[in-house]
Amino acid sequence: MPKPKVAFYWCASCGGCEETVVDLAEDILGVVEKVDIVLWPVAMDFKYKDVEALPEKSIVATLLNGAIRSSEQEEMAVMLRRKSQFLIAYGSCACTGGIPGLANQFEREEILRFNYEDAPTVVNPSKTRPQLVFEEAGRKPHLPELRNVVRTLDQVVEVDYYIPGCPPTPNLTKAAFEALLSGRLPPKGSVLAPDTALCDECDRKASKPADVAFTEFKRTHQKLLDPTKCLLAQGVVCMGPATRSGCGAQCPGGNMPCTGCFGPTSRVRDQGAKILSSLCANIAPKDEEGINRVLEGIPDPVGTFYRYGLAASMLRRKVDLNGK
Amino acid sequence: MSNPIPTATAGSWSPRIVAFFCNWCTYTAADLAGVSRMKYASNTRTIRLMCSGRVDPQFVLDALARGADGVLIGGCHPGDCHYVEGNYKMLRRFQLLRRMLSDMGIAEQRVRLEWISAAEGDKVKTVINQMTEQIKALGPLDMPQKFIDWDKEVIALARELRAQEPLAAEPAGDAPTQPAPTEVTHA
Numbered sequence: 110m111p112k113p114k115v116a117f118y119w120c121a122s123c124g125g126c127e128e129t130v131v132d133l134a135e136d137i138l139g140v141v142e143k144v145d146i147v148l149w150p151v152a153m154d155f156k157y158k159d160v161e162a163l164p165e166k167s168i169v170a171t172l173l174n175g176a177i178r179s180s181e182q183e184e185m186a187v188m189l190r191r192k193s194q195f196l197i198a199y200g201s202c203a204c205t206g207g208i209p210g211l212a213n214q215f216e217r218e219e220i221l222r223f224n225y226e227d228a229p230t231v232v233n234p235s236k237t238r239p240q241l242v243f244e245e246a247g248r249k250p251h252l253p254e255l256r257n258v259v260r261t262l263d264q265v266v267e268v269d270y271y272i273p274g275c276p277p278t279p280n281l282t283k284a285a286f287e288a289l290l291s292g293r294l295p296p297k298g299s300v301l302a303p304d305t306a307l308c309d310e311c312d313r314k315a316s317k318p319a320d321v322a323f324t325e326f327k328r329t330h331q332k333l334l335d336p337t338k339c340l341l342a343q344g345v346v347c348m349g350p351a352t353r354s355g356c357g358a359q360c361p362g363g364n365m366p367c368t369g370c371f372g373p374t375s376r377v378r379d380q381g382a383k384i385l386s387s388l389c390a391n392i393a394p395k396d397e398e399g400i401n402r403v404l405e406g407i408p409d410p411v412g413t414f415y416r417y418g419l420a421a422s423m424l425r426r427k428v429d430l431n432g433k
Numbered sequence: 434m435s436n437p438i439p440t441a442t443a444g445s446w447s448p449r450i451v452a453f454f455c456n457w458c459t460y461t462a463a464d465l466a467g468v469s470r471m472k473y474a475s476n477t478r479t480i481r482l483m484c485s486g487r488v489d490p491q492f493v494l495d496a497l498a499r500g501a502d503g504v505l506i507g508g509c510h511p512g513d514c515h516y517v518e519g520n521y522k523m524l525r526r527f528q529l530l531r532r533m534l535s536d537m538g539i540a541e542q543r544v545r546l547e548w549i550s551a552a553e554g555d556k557v558k559t560v561i562n563q564m565t566e567q568i569k570a571l572g573p574l575d576m577p578q579k580f581i582d583w584d585k586e587v588i589a590l591a592r593e594l595r596a597q598e599p600l601a602a603e604p605a606g607d608a609p610t611q612p613a614p615t616e617v618t619h620a
Contacts (some may be wrong), residue, residue: 183590214536258583265587382490385533389525390486395511400525410533423494428538428579 113290116148116160117199120182120188121209121259122175126200127151129276130172133283140286144169148189157185160192168192170289171182172199172272176209176420177260181253190266195289197301201275203262204300205372205380206420209274210259213419214411217257261421271300275417276317276372278356302355304374307367311349311358312337322393326406330367340366341388344406346413351377351384372416379423381414448568449502451496451563452477452505455460455485457515458550461532473558474565477505484508485546486519491531500577503543503568505560510548520548542567543574 119127131152133140147168148155160168171193177183201207212220225231227239239252262268272285285301288294293303306315312421317339327344335341342346348369349361360367367370373380392403407413415422439537454460460481466473485508493504506527508520527546535541545564549556 180590183587184594187591187594256586258586260587264584300616378490379491379494382494382530385529386490386526389529390522392525395521395524397524397528400528404529404532407529409536410529411536414533423491423498424537424539424576425580426583427536428574428576 112143112145114147114163114167115144116147116168116171116189116193117151118171118173118185119151120173120175120186120262122180122200122202122204122207124151125276126174126202129200129274129279129282132279134279136279138284143238143290157188161188163192165191165193168194170195170197173262174196174200174203174276176202176206176257177262177265178209178212178256178350179253180256183256183265186262186266195269195294196262196266197270197272197285198262198268199272200277200369201273201372201417203268204271204273204421205418206259206261207370207417210261210418210420211412211416212215212259215427216429217255221255255347258426259420264420269297270295271298273300273302273353273371274356278359280357281355300353301374302353302371304376306374307349307352307354307356307358307361307371310354311339311361311367312362313337316342318342321391323388323391323403324393325403326388328406334364336364341391346384346388348380348384348414348416350387351380368416369414372421374417380418381411381422384414386408435617446563446573448502448573449500450477450503450505450564450568451501451538452479452507452561453482453488453492454479454507455487455509455515455519456481456483457461458509458513459485459547459557461551462507462553465551466557469554471554471558473561476565476568477561484514485517485523486514486516486521488523488526490526493530493534497539497543497574498576498580500575502571502574503545503564505564506544506546507549507557507560508546510550513550537614540571541544542571561616 117127124168129146131137142206146153147163148160171189173186173189173196175182177186198204201208206213221238225233225237241254242249242251270285272281274281281302288301308317316337321341323344325344326346332343332345334343334345345366347361347366349367351373352367352369353371354369369380369384373383377383392400394400394403411419419426454463463479485506488506496504508521508523509515511520514520523546531541531544534544547560549560
């Protein structure tokens with residue numbers, strides 16, 4: 110019997126998710142033994158043409174990481190969707206937009222101008238920018254177009270399962286492979302991680318006071334953190350209460366607050382709004398001036414609360430006031 | 434704006450404001466305004482909640498994402514909350530929510546918090562009239578249309594790809610090649 114085919118693909122991502130597949134360590138041998146990898150650009154040499162030649166739905170599962178922000182990535186997402194029985198959004202970027210999703214605070218023109226003209230390290234006096242089509246030596250190469258909106262995978266094609274995390278932890282990846290190979294799969298659309306808040310698996314949970322009563326917010330470099338006490342009780346923005354568990358609370362374990370990479374639980378639709386709600390309700394002062402003094406410790410609410418989730422948030426991107 | 438008209442009311446756009454009023458003060462005040470036959474702009478759609486402290490910031494975002502041009506939140510004056518602390522919770526959330534929305538490009542006047550006691554029917558009238566005027570001046574927000582416009586870039590490509598496909602591989606009717614047109618994708 111032929112081995113089930115599996116593909117890995119990356120879009121707008123940093124490569125960390127690919128790393129986590131390798132992080133399976135010896136367990137990866139078990140996976141490689143049972144499956145036939147047909148596409149994995151970061152590690153193996155396959156041509157897109159070969160994948161295109163495969164029959165529809167012949168790949169059992171594609172693990173796609175990265176957000177979708179160019180026409181090429183859309184094209185690949187559509188093609189892999191057609192070729193795969195299960196398309197899995199792998200990692201924060203594919204699930205909720207991730208760090209690249211923060212580009213949704215800017216217009217495409219702003220991004221291009223900064224990167225090709227204004228950035229201090231750029232020398233480009235002719236202000237050349239990549240063209241979609243250009244002619245060279247009688248050939249006309251096409252380049253992908255950068256989209257105005259960064260998208261999650263499920264805003265472009267239908268997604269069967271989600272594995273969150275920046276990057277997803279090896280235990281979740283391994284569990285997902287086991288479920289796939291054994292056919293014991295949860296309902297379509299499930300997130301393959303526990304559906305409880307991170308605080309639930311955090312070692313510091315016991316030290317969280319019933320009433321946090323924030324009198325200030327400090328960022329991690331402004332304060333020496335007690336390695337055992339709840340980070341919220343120390344006045345640090347920790348996304349734990351609004352974030353899904355499954356990572357083993359590694360960041361709080363390393364004395365850093367949770368930044369929310371696993372996205373919200375199934376009962377929350379907008380992670381940023383929910384953590385805002387939770388943190389602000391617990392501010393101590395009752396007058397506007399006092400409240401705003403405490404809130405000065407959160408200078409960038411969008412970047413803090415939607416660090417991995419702006420593309421999947423209710424408003425999705427910054428509203429352009431110029432009507433474009 | 435390029436897409437000024439949200440619905441079939443072409444040519445006669447008028448703001449749609451979702452109003453979250455607390456049961457004990459502001460909703461009663463709105464009742465009083467009605468019983469007193471005060472006339473005010475008909476642009477609000479009022480939702481009664483037990484307390485302004487129940488207004489989850491998600492409600493505000495959801496209202497805007499589904500086509501509201503503004504959101505008004507009404508609660509009891511400080512110190513008067515039926516549940517002692519609820520309006521303070523709303524005030525604290527509101528301070529940061531307004532700043533965050535402004536960072537997201539949504540004008541501050543579109544979201545407003547007011548303390549209106551059960552006796553202040555006239556304040557309901559003044560606030561609603563004023564807010565309606567302010568939003569009229571700002572123009573429509575119309576997020577649902579924005580979502581459609583933003584996604585046009587993707588849908589165009591999906592069509593192009595489908596056209597290129599060989600007939601044999603023609604996708605079934607439910608072939609998922611493009612996002613659902615509006616709010617469904619992120620609901």
